[in-house]
Amino acid sequence: MKHLMSGNEAAARGAYEAGLKVGAAYPGTPSTEIFEELPKYKGELYCEWAPNEKVAAEVAYGASIAGVRSLTAMKHVGVNVAADPIFTAAYNGVGGGFVIVSGDDPSMHSSQNEQDNRYYARAAKLACVEPSDSQECKDFMKYAYDISEKFDVPVLFRMTTRVCHSKSLVEFGEREEHQPPEYKRNAAKFVSTPANAYRNHAKLEANLRLLEEYANTCPLNRVEMNGTKIGVVTASIAYQYAKEAFPEDTSFLKLGLTNPMPMELVKDFASKVDKLYVIEELEPFMEEQIKAAGIECVGKDLIGNMYELNPELVKSRVFGEQTEFRNVPVQAVPRPPALCPGCPHRGLFYVLSKKKDYVICGDIGCYTLGASAPLSAMDSCVCMGGGFSVAQGMSKAFEMMGDTKHKIFGVLGDSTFFHSGMTGAAEIIYNNGSVIPVVLDNSITGMTGQQDNPGSGETLMGDPAPVLRIEDILRAYGYENIFIVDPRDLAAVQKAVDDALASEAPAAIITRRPCLLLKKVKQEIGLCKVDTDKCRSCRSCLKVGCPAVFFKDGKATIDATLCIGCTVCAQVCPFDAIERV
């Protein structure tokens, strides 16, 4: 029987079948669901959410050193965070097979950039495996573990949004148990002193040469000969697009193991066709290497190196054949994502949006949406955990410029605080900063769909966990005045902001209310209504940026199917025209 599965679900199934014992990850779109799937196999494997990707990679690598097959998964920018242990793990090599999933996001559906992480495989000297549908996600995962152990290298299992989140049919296999030998210390391999690293580097290079030989013959790389006129070298989801865009007599070299590149195989394939194309999403990772090997080919000049592809784009860019389509004479207005109705983050951003001299350094999470109009309450958002430290840099710059007018806030969430915001909070204290750190604590990792974190009281496997209290951590750092408020109470938020700014001693703010989508917390759902006789059409309520509040026939209106009765709009109405009913 075949199962309709996303690539993420299939990759998890593949890891399970490959005998995975220990995994650790940090959630990030498009990779999150891999680890959400794994607790299904509780009893046969163990997995956890780590505070960030670096920690996750270290935990998984530790399990590999101990001898078991291990897994870590993260979005593409997470690999930037985890790069340190990953680069050295390549030199050391593995104990049990070690697989690192990178979820790349061409077109930035849910990301701040579209970096092509295959370059990490080259830079860190990892094997790179790229599946192109769900069945391959499952099957290639098993190969990835075999490759990792046979060639003593970590494997970068590179997926993209459309591989992660598209669903296709998958046939299951049985789980293979791998009983590792009894643990024995191997310091020369796993203690990366300069002397050991010196030797390990040579070992790694030798292993990569063997791996390249294997790549030329391995079942992950296959030739589909259909004719000699056109040949296409392709990998990942681009294979699916090329199969539809090119004529039926096109031959394909479909690569599943793309680092090291199987150059003998490419040469042989190229010699059998008149014209060679390289079809890959994002950067010319394969094309540049193929060209460097002296093989003539066409790729990025036609295809481009930005945004995701699809069959129609490949066809029009390669052959200039435009698929017929129609536009209609009416234009849709933009519909960007927004903070949910009743979102606890709204109160803080509304208060901060009122003062033009507030500088707000944001972070990655739902609260990035505080940057959207009409709240428009954000000056910067760079990366996970950067909110506090970027704010510190800005405040020091203002100090040097003699600017005392601007007040600087660093704003991030609870999960982000544990991820890498804590170091920024230490930075501000250590270097006598004037930033007010604000933690928007909604008790969960929200944007990626409700994953637990060190502050939420539960583990990925569903076991109870101690709750790390953000205020205790901040207090231990030296924040003497910590203002904890319910962000739904605008007057309280305003007072906390004013008090924090007035505080002589280091001060911080925590806004605390669980995410509304959090199923384990029962929240009282109500409804706000507009008294149209009292409404003077001043539009103050629209400034809170709630999707449930809009104007109809010149008066404020609240969509009863969306409103949950948080009363933030009612609190800003100068005429008391909105009431919770």
Added chain:
Amino acid sequence: MSEVKSILLVGVGGQGTILVSKLLTAGLIKAGYDVKMSEVHGMAQRGGSVSTQVRFGEKVYSPIIGRGQADIMVAFEKMEAVRYAEFLKPGATAVINDYEIVPMSVATGAMDYPQGTIEAMKQEFNVISLNAGQIAQELGNPRCMNVVLFGAMVRALGMDHIDWEEVLRENLKPSILDINLKAFNAYK
């Protein structure tokens, strides 16, 4: 290439397109087709514009389509029909819910909700428009609006060889089955 059919579901995050694509793919798999489906997660789901693509046939390669490739569209919200119109084959069918969700730019008065969306779609496509929200309301549960649209779509696509009522029975909890069977058959 053997014929592959492409279905495009568009709407606003939270409107229940996921359930429809689940029912749709379950029926297609039962009928023995190769099926691929693609949806978006994460940031875009927070009240933003969303699209789901379902493709089926003897052998399907790409899970997504480009412009001019969809055989049918189901728009859960009428402005979204216009946004994704270019993905439809010229003259293809569009099942459009005559239902309006106001985006933030319109709510704040910065922009106007476009008028004449359904009429504009009619100029280029075979449009079936229905007020699925009202139909669902009359049935007694506004939440089954998505299944009203689902029923309209499978009839428009001519997929009567699949026993969709059985698919509903196999995929829905007994407590919500009856109302959804009614919703499925509400628009003919």
